[in-house]
Amino acid sequence: MKSSFYSVILLIIILFIPVTSSAWECDVTLNAPKTIKMGQVVTLSANGTPTGGSYNWSRTKDLTPHGATATLIGHKPTYSEYIQVIAYYRTPKGKKCKDVKWIWACSCNVTSLNGPATAKVGQKVALTAKADPSGGTFTWTLASGTGTLTANGSSAEFTGDKAGTVEVKVSYEPPDGGEPCTKYHTIEIEDECEVTLTADMYQRPICRDVNLTTEVSPAGGTCSWAGAGINGNGCSAIFNKQTGGNDTVTVTYTTPGGTTCHDSASILTHSLDGMVSKKNCFESGTALQQSDFDFYTTPAGFSVRPVLSPTTVTTNESQSRVLVTASQVCDSGSSNDVSTVIDVVNKNIKTTAGIKISIPDLLTIPLEKLGLADKLKFELRNSYSKITECCVDGPTNSTGGKTTIRATASFSDQTIIGVRLPHRIQKYVKLSAFEVSISGNGDVDINGNNYGCQSAETWGGSGTLFVRFQGDAAVKAKDPWNVIVLEGKIGARTDISQTLSVESNKLNVSGKWGGIVAAGTIRVKAFGINVPQVFVTQTLVEARTTPPFFIDLPSLQ
Incomplete structure (x- = not known):
C-alpha cells in the first residue's frame, strides 16, 4: 500500500519537473490591442525571457x-471576426515558446465628429457625426x-452649464451588430465674454494720434493689446505708429473667470514722404497751388491736401532758389513736413x-569842308x-534793347566862306559874311531782341536822318565918287541825309549829299546907267551819294 503511494508521488514529480523547468527556461508575452479598425495600422511587440533570443x-x-x-493593418478575416497573431521566441540556449493573441477586427469607423471648439455658458451648440458602414446606430454621451x-x-445639441472642458463621446454600432466604434470631441465652455473695439479715426495722418476705446462684458476683467505703435492703458490705448501703412490693432479681454475674447480694428496711416515741382520755374509773385507739385505718400498714391509755405513766391533778384514746404498739420500742432527747392x-x-x-557819321563830312x-x-x-524769364524748360536769359542814332543841329551865325568874284569887279566889291543856318533834328532806332523762351533773335528798324544847310551873303560896294555902284545877293542851300535799315542780321547804311553851290547875281550901275548883270556861281561841296554798305549786327545770345 505504502509502495503504491510513493510510486504515485514519484510519478507526479517526474511528470511535472520537465514542464516547470521548460516554462522557466523560455517565456514570451505578445502585446497587442483588443480591437483594430479596418485599415488601421498598429504596432505589436513581444517580450521574451531570458533576453537575448x-x-x-x-x-x-x-x-x-x-x-x-x-x-498589423486592420482587415476583415476570412473565417472569423478575429485576427490571430502568434509571436514565437527562441532563447539563446535554443528553447522555444510562443504567445497567441486574437484581435477583434472592428468593421465600423466614425469618420467625422464636427462641432465648435469653444462655446459660452448657456450657449446651445450643434454636433454632427458620420460613420462607415452607414445605417448603424449612434449613441451620444458626455465622457x-x-x-x-x-x-x-447622427446629430446632437449640447448646452454647457458652467465653464470648463467638456468631452462628448459618440459610439457607433454597425447595422450588422458587433462591438461599436467611438470618437470624441472636446468643447471649451467659457464664461460670457464680449469686447468691442472703437477707434476715433480709421485713416490718420502720421502726425495724428488715434484714441482706442473698448466696451467689455462682464466688467472687471483685463485687456491686453497687440499691434505696432500701441500704447495701452488698461482697456484704452493710443495708436501712434510713425511709419505709413495699414495696421491691424487687436485687443484681448480676459473676464474675471478667465475667459478671453477678441476684437480688432484696421487703421490706415498715411504719411507725406516727399514732393517734386511739376514746373521748372515760377514767376515772382506766383501764388503756389497744390496742383503745382507731385506729392509722394505711403501708401503710394494716397490723396493729400497739405498746406504750402510760402503761399506766394517772390524774389528781388533776376533768379533765386526758394525753399517750399508742404505740411500735414494735426490738431496737436505737430505736422508731417516735406520740402523742395524751386527756381x-x-x-x-x-x-x-x-x-x-x-x-x-556820314552827315558831318560835307560840313567839314566848310569848317x-x-x-x-x-x-x-x-x-x-x-x-x-520763366520758360517751359526752366529759367532762360533774354536780351533786348535798341541803338538810337540821333542827329541834332541848330546853328545860325555869320561865318566866312570864300566865294570868288569876277576879276573885273573884285576891286570894287566887298562880300559881306555869309549868314549860315544849319538845322537837323531826328532819331533812328535799331531794335534787337533775343527771346530766350522761343530761342529766336530778331532785329528791326529803319529811318533817315536829315540836315539842312542854308547860307546867304549880301554884295554891296561904291567907289569914292559914286560913279560905280554894285549890289547883289549870293545864296547856298542843300539837304544832307543818312539812311539806315535792317536787313536780316545786317544794318544797311547809305548817305546822300545834295551838294553846296553858292550862286547869285550882282547888278552894276555905272554913271547912273545899268550895265549887264554879273552872275556868280561856285561849288563849295560836291554832290555825292555814298554807296550802301553793311554792318554785321552783334549776336544777342
Whole structure:
C-alpha cells in the first residue's frame, strides 16, 4: 500500500519537473490591442525571457515583422471576426515558446465628429457625426464635464452649464451588430465674454494720434493689446505708429473667470514722404497751388491736401532758389513736413548787356569842308539789357534793347566862306559874311531782341536822318565918287541825309549829299546907267551819294 503511494508521488514529480523547468527556461508575452479598425495600422511587440533570443511571427495577413515588433493593418478575416497573431521566441540556449493573441477586427469607423471648439455658458451648440458602414446606430454621451446633451441620430445639441472642458463621446454600432466604434470631441465652455473695439479715426495722418476705446462684458476683467505703435492703458490705448501703412490693432479681454475674447480694428496711416515741382520755374509773385507739385505718400498714391509755405513766391533778384514746404498739420500742432527747392525768376529785374553797335557819321563830312563840322551833333546810344524769364524748360536769359542814332543841329551865325568874284569887279566889291543856318533834328532806332523762351533773335528798324544847310551873303560896294555902284545877293542851300535799315542780321547804311553851290547875281550901275548883270556861281561841296554798305549786327545770345 505504502509502495503504491510513493510510486504515485514519484510519478507526479517526474511528470511535472520537465514542464516547470521548460516554462522557466523560455517565456514570451505578445502585446497587442483588443480591437483594430479596418485599415488601421498598429504596432505589436513581444517580450521574451531570458533576453537575448530571437523572434518570429505568424504568417498572418497584413502582418509585417520587425524583430521584436511587427505592424498589423486592420482587415476583415476570412473565417472569423478575429485576427490571430502568434509571436514565437527562441532563447539563446535554443528553447522555444510562443504567445497567441486574437484581435477583434472592428468593421465600423466614425469618420467625422464636427462641432465648435469653444462655446459660452448657456450657449446651445450643434454636433454632427458620420460613420462607415452607414445605417448603424449612434449613441451620444458626455465622457467628461457637465451640461445638457440632446441626441438625434447622427446629430446632437449640447448646452454647457458652467465653464470648463467638456468631452462628448459618440459610439457607433454597425447595422450588422458587433462591438461599436467611438470618437470624441472636446468643447471649451467659457464664461460670457464680449469686447468691442472703437477707434476715433480709421485713416490718420502720421502726425495724428488715434484714441482706442473698448466696451467689455462682464466688467472687471483685463485687456491686453497687440499691434505696432500701441500704447495701452488698461482697456484704452493710443495708436501712434510713425511709419505709413495699414495696421491691424487687436485687443484681448480676459473676464474675471478667465475667459478671453477678441476684437480688432484696421487703421490706415498715411504719411507725406516727399514732393517734386511739376514746373521748372515760377514767376515772382506766383501764388503756389497744390496742383503745382507731385506729392509722394505711403501708401503710394494716397490723396493729400497739405498746406504750402510760402503761399506766394517772390524774389528781388533776376533768379533765386526758394525753399517750399508742404505740411500735414494735426490738431496737436505737430505736422508731417516735406520740402523742395524751386527756381523763382523776376523778369522785371534788368541788367545791362554789353551790346554795342558802331555806325559811321556820314552827315558831318560835307560840313567839314566848310569848317562847320562841329555845328552838327551826331550821337549814338546803345541801350541793351538782360532779363531772366520763366520758360517751359526752366529759367532762360533774354536780351533786348535798341541803338538810337540821333542827329541834332541848330546853328545860325555869320561865318566866312570864300566865294570868288569876277576879276573885273573884285576891286570894287566887298562880300559881306555869309549868314549860315544849319538845322537837323531826328532819331533812328535799331531794335534787337533775343527771346530766350522761343530761342529766336530778331532785329528791326529803319529811318533817315536829315540836315539842312542854308547860307546867304549880301554884295554891296561904291567907289569914292559914286560913279560905280554894285549890289547883289549870293545864296547856298542843300539837304544832307543818312539812311539806315535792317536787313536780316545786317544794318544797311547809305548817305546822300545834295551838294553846296553858292550862286547869285550882282547888278552894276555905272554913271547912273545899268550895265549887264554879273552872275556868280561856285561849288563849295560836291554832290555825292555814298554807296550802301553793311554792318554785321552783334549776336544777342
